[in-house]
Structures are given as C-alpha cells and as structure tokens.
Amino acid sequence: MTVGPLTAPVETAPSPGPRNRSSRGWWTATAIVLLPALIPPISLGWQVLTKGTGTTLPVGRLLELFVATLVLTSAVTVTALTLGTTTAWLTTRTDIPGRKVWMILAALPLVIPSYMAALTIIGATGPNGLISSWLGFEIPTPYGFVGAWLALSIFLAPMAHLIVSPALRLIDPATEEAATGLGASRRRVFFTVTLPQLRPALVSAGLMVGLYTISDFGAVSLLRFDTLTRAIFTLYAGQIDRRPAAALSLVLMVLALAILFIERSSRSRAGYTMTRTARARRLLEIRGWPRGLSVGFLAAFAFLSLVIPISVLLFWLIRGLSAGVELGSFWDETMRSMGVSVAAAGLAALAALPVAMVTTWKRARLSGAVESATWAIYSLPHITVGIAVVGFALTWARPLYQSVLLLVLTYVAMFLAQSVSTVQDSLRRVSPALEDASRGLGRGPWQTLARVTVPLVSPGLAAGAALVFLSVMKELPATLLLRPNGFETLAIRIWSSTGEGFYTRASVASLALLAVSIVPLLALTYRDLSD
C-alpha cells in the first residue's frame, strides 16, 4: 500500500555536474541504513531453503493464482495508465475551464487506500447500496475480477496522473513546434513526438501501478478475488505451519523483482534533456464538443473516484448515527496511526540523506547497487515483507517480535525509496559548485553539510517525509502481521470492521484516515502545481 506518485525512478535530466567526491562516512551511514533492510527478505529465502516449504498448494491452484495475479496486474496497469495520462494531458496541456482545479481533483483519490475503495464499492452497490438506492434498482456488487479491476484502476489512475503530468510539462515545447513546422498534424505530433518523450514517465508509472497491483491485499481480499497475496494471507492466518505461506511469499517476491528488473533493463539510450530556455507553453485551445467531452470526462472521473466514496462514507455515518449504532472508538486508533506514521516519516527522511548522497555521486559502481537495492526493497509486496520480518524476529530477534519498534523500522525499510528519491531530486538541483564554494570559504565537510547542503535539500526531505507519512497511514498487510496484540490503527480498524460488516465503524475510521491524510497530500500536490 504505497503512495508512489512522486517517487518513481523517472530518468531525469543530468545533474548540473558530476559529484565525484566520495566519503567513507556517507558509505558507512548508507550501509547502516540499507543492510538491515535487506535482512528480512534474505532470511526468508534462507528459511524456505533450509526448513522446506511444508504442504504446498497443488500446482494447478498455484498456476491459477499466478495467472489471476498477472491478468489483474496487466488490466489495471493499462486502464490506470490510460485514465491517468488522459487526466494529465487534459489538465496540463489544454485550456479547459477549471484546469487547475481538475488537476488537483484528479490527484486526490490517491489518498484513498485500496481497501477503502473496495469498501465504498461494496457500500455503493448491492441491495442496500447508495447507488442502488439513488437509481431505485439494485446494482449487484461486483465481487471478483471486475470489482478488483475497477477499484484498483480508478484509485491508481491518480498515480499515473501525478507521474505523467510533470513529464508533460518538461517536454521541450519547441520539439512539438518543430514537428508542426515540418508539416505534422496535431495527431501525428502527439503520437510521434509527445508520447515517445513520455515513455520514461509512462514506463515508471506502469511500474508503480503494476507493483502496487501485484502486492495489493486489501482490495482483492474484500472484493474476494483470489490472487497470490490473498492466498498467502489465507495460508498464514489459517495454519500453524507457516512454511507454505513463507514459500508462496518468496514466489511473489521473485515476481515483483522480475517486474522491476524488466523495467530497469528496458531503458532506452535516448537522453531526455529537458527545456533549457523557459518559454511559456501555449495551451491547446479545445473548442466545440470536444471541450464539453473533456470536462465531462474529468467530472465523471471525479464523481467515481471522490464523490461516490465520500458519499458512501457519509451515508453510513449518518445512517449509523440516526440508528443509534455505536461508533466505536476511533480517537486512540487515530493517535496510534499518526504516531507510527510520524516516527517512520522522520526516520525515513533521516535515513534517506546518506543513501541519496551516495547515489547522486557520479556513478560509482556501488552507487548503482545501492540504488537498485533501495528500489528492490520498495518493490517487495508488503504482505511478503511482513511474513519475512515475522520469520526473522521469531528466529533471531525474539524480543522485537510484535513490538512497535519493529513495526516502525519495517515501515522505514519499506518506504525508504520514497524519501530517497525526493531527496535525490533536490540534491540534483544543488550545484556541486555550492558545496565547493563553502569548502573554499573555509567550512569543513560537516559545516558545509549543515549550512549549505541540508538547507538546500530540505524541500526534498519534507516531501519525502510527507510521502512516507501517507504511505504508513494507509499500510495494511504488514501492519496486520507485525502489530502488537491490541495495537489497532485506523487501517486495521477499517479492515476488520468491514470484514465483520460494521460499516458505520469502518466509515468513521475511514473519514478519520482521510482527514489526517489530506493535509500532507495537498501540500505535495500543491508543490507540483507551480507551472
């Protein structure tokens, strides 16, 4: 359950100058951050190898789960990319009315975790559903593939929107003008010049959406579509022998890493150097029926992704209140969620600094390895990380088992890549000459760090912390496996209440979660709006 929008490994313009320096201190700090994060997945592999797999699922069943996971992932990726690219293009390139408002609205659904999306689909449909009652006839709840596909596509499209929008803004407008000047029609310009230059952004958006889908646990569980994650949880929760769950987790981890590897090796040799001279881009004027259609599309998307979920939550809340249903506690849950989120966000920002430093330095071979390791950890499905960490703690770190400390450290490891990439982004904008200047003026390396580098990368640190905060707020599967007994967070409350049919309680917790998440999300979106 990650908010990955601003963190995808998009190929960026070259940094102002290579940082050739390296320092033992930074490498040590990086090792201290990164090596522990690598332990759980490695220990999982080791345990499966030495202890065996236990009673495995029949091969036919395994194949079925595999195919279901891949089909869902492909369908969601294609749908979410199409939706997200459309919203991004309409809101960055055209002169439709209310462009900037639509730009924010298209990003906002990202705050809705997949299990909440599933919950609201369940609430909107079925015999007592909100939409069914609006329409006056029943819309059946789309359990199974269709439901999972819809929920994930609609709520992951904002991720594509957020990755593609800045890429659209960064394309040198002169390349499109050059194509027009050479006689190309608008259509041809879009398909031969704009879209190919979006390729890196589309590939990384596809990677993010794809990884999210194969690791999604909440939506497929609540909408009852059997994928690898759902099967892993069933194996884990239902049996004393945890070896089968561990073995299946290992399979899913390998699948995620394979997708990451394919993305990494598919990069082209084109250099996407972006605009150097800032020339204001002219917005495409859309007139006539396409204008209405564009606005209609954005409105329909906002209706499906924002209006329906929030209406469903409010509908349940009001219905529950008027029926005198017990709301259940939510204050303590909110405090726990915020507590672990703030702790993880702060630690992740701190830990990101050395990793971002050594990976921004000019291509030491080790930099590449560190970068890959960060992304590899990030790409691991959270349910598998949870199982790996549980296994590790039970075998080697018994006192940490089911402790809040271990939970927070696991969050930091899982979401480190988010803060690393925002810090890298800031760091690339800091000319190495500034650091040199500071050294030349008699400041030592630490003073330079404290007085020049850190202040300059502080926007990146803040953005990274905000992203990690949002991700931890939403995280479900790892929390389910690692939390101490009785440690209920908002995510856990939503999941368990929905499972038990306590929709009023689920809606209260959902609204609390949205309320807490909205501020950092708006801050992040606003940062991206400055065009």
Add this chain to the structure above:
Amino acid sequence: MTSATDQLTIRARSLSKTYDEVVALDQFSLDIWEGSLLTLLGPSGCGKTTALRVIAGFEQATGTVEIHGRQVLGPGVFVPPEKRRVGMVFQDYALFPHKTVMGNVAYGLPRDTAETRVGEVLELVGLTGLGDRMPNELSGGQQQRVALARALAPEPDVILLDEPFSNLDANLRDRVRRELRLILTETRTTAVLVTHDQEEALATSDLVAVMFKGRVVQVDSPAELYTKPSDPWIADFLGDADVLTTTGHRGYAETAVGRFKTDLKGPAVVVLRPEDVQLSIGETPNAVVVRTEFFGHDQLVTVALNGGGRIRSRIGPRPSYQPGDRIRAKAIHARVYPGRT
C-alpha cells in the same frame, strides 16, 4: 538586391502583438527577397523572436504575412504552421530526443523519398555516417547541424533561424557561421536569422533589419548600415560611436575635430566612429589622452577634447600614447544628425 527580377519570398505588413500589455510587435513590416539571408538584429526583448514565430505560424498577430504571394496571415486568414512550408531552426535546436539523427531529419519527409533525401542533406551539412546517433550523443556543433539539416530536408520556401549560434562557444561559433552561410548559398535557400549580436549580423547577412521596440527601424546591407546608420541610436548599437553636440550653420557642422557637410540648420549631433578619428603629436594640440586600451592588432585611445567632450580613436598598435599626452585629434569622416531642440 532589389532589382525587378527578384522575387519576394515573404512580405510582412503591419504586424502587431501585445502580451499582457507588453508590446512585442508594433506595426512590424519587412520584405524578404528570394535567395537572400536577412538578419533581424535588435536588443533582447525587442520582439525579434516573436516576429519570427509569427512568420512561422507559432504565434498569432494582427497584420498580414504573405509567403510567395500566398496570404498565410491576415483578417480571417490563418494558415497553421504545418501548412506554411517554413523551416525553423530553434535556439535549443529542439531535436527529438527519442529519435536518431536520421529519424529527426526524415521527420518532415514523405516516406518513399526519405532515405535518399536524408543522405543528401546529411552530406550537405557534413554529418554523413552519424545518422544512427542519438541527439544526446552529439556535440553542440553537430546538434546544430542536425537541426539545420532537419529544417532544410523538406526544401521549405524559407528557413527561419532563432539565435542559432547562441549555444555554441566562441571559437566554434565563427566556424559554424561560415559553414551555415556556405550551405545556404549553395542551396539558394532564403533565410531569416535572428540575433542580438551585431558582429554576427554584419558578418553573415546580405541584409540586416534593425529592430527596436517591436518595429523595424532600418533595413540595409551591412556596410551601408554601419557607415550610414539612420540615427545615432543605431550607430551606437552597431558599433563604437561617440557623439558631439553642435549646430548646423551655412552647410556645415563645426566641431573641435573638424567640420562636416550638412544641410541642417540649428542643433545637431555629430556621430564619430573611432576608426575615423586620427591622432597626431605636433603643433596646436586640441585634446589630452585619458586612457589607452591595447588589443594587439589595434588600440583604442580615449581623449578628452579641450573644448569639452570625450571621443575614442582606433589606431594601429603604434605609436604608444600615455595618459596626459597632449595631442591633436581629427576626424576624417562623420555623420551629422538633427540634435534635440
């Protein structure tokens, strides 16, 4: 240049455009003759790039533009850029980063003839063999030539170059400029070049159009423009110039460094080029040396005239003057303009 047999390629009349109350073009008019290279020269922000973009069709404006007699901009007429047969070389080249050199050059060509034409054009710009490279694998000078090749490939009626040399370093710039001139002459291409560098304009062009605040203030050949600027501002913009104020009287304007023919009566200004001012040591000195700047092939001597005012003289490396030397300054040529009354 403008004999009766010559053809007009572009005829722009009364183009006007404002951006948020900033005037970019103000009654801009210009003729461009077939086969010639015209440079639009002006300080930053004078509207020269806007003029180019209006001709190419990337911006709208009021007024009219005709290309080969066909109206492409006018009341109720707007031919989109892709239908204008105008080639554009952008300041940052705007090469498609995802296409090879060959893919870039072939972009504007029909598929069946693309391959042979790409070969021809790459040979013309001296890039044969680099067709498979990506733009980011080329040097700045090579990228510039790809941009030129891409614009030339569809054989446009006119090619527009927006500050084409500004991203090249100084020694490369002269070479690329000479090559460009050669290629344009060889292919008899009509071209409009935009620059703020007066040396570049004077050295490259058949005609130079000086722009100021959105309008063309003078069009002439480089030599005419330099020696007969139509007002003191243009004289100063095109090169070193010093101004002395005086009055016109009985057919002459009298100054401390000589008297010059003029029909003007009343206040006048005399504009002197340093190379037209000679210095000598001897009887009746009329000035004192203030400072000398030595460049090797020549030197620039600043003198204070006894009657007030400072002028500069560009002379050979010898003799050497010292500040305080009393000398005689004489101008062998000057232009006289009406002064402020």
